Amino acid sequence: MCQHQPACPTSDSADREAARPVASHPEQGWSLLCNGVVLFEDTGELLPDGQVIGPHRPARTDRIVTAA
Template sequence: MCQHETDCPPAGSADRQAAVVVASYPGQGWALLCNGVLVFEDTGMVLPDGRCLAPTGRG
């Protein structure tokens, strides 16, 4: 799915959030990564296969 010079991590990998943001809607609180992951700023993420992941701790 990724067409960047250095491939972004796939949606199934532990570092999936290191992928490049292709669409960002900060007013709505979400971003789409090039690996198909939807990241929500306060409620975790949704993977391309529909699985939802809880937010991880910050700090």
Template sequence: MCAHNPPCPTAMAPDREAARSVAHRPEQGWCRLCNGVVQFEDTGVLLPDGRLIPPCRDALAGRPS
């Protein structure tokens, strides 16, 4: 999927969220990365195969409400 040089991490790589954003919808709270991952502002992740990685609650603990 990725045409960047050097290539971005794959969707299955541990550092998958380091891939470049190709579609950003801040008003909806998500962005799509070039590896097919959809990353949500609450830190949740949707993988290209449909699996969901839930939000990291530690990251949310420091956010003001």
């Protein structure tokens, strides 16, 4: 699928999210990557074979500290 040089990661690669977007619809919350992956703004993914990858945002590490 990808025509970029160097080629983007394939849809079955661990770094598949690094592929370049070919269509972006931020108002709908998704982008189509050149490897066929649909990437959603919540970090969920839909792979070309129909497999669904759930959201995988990193856990928050910052804490709000309030004065007593």
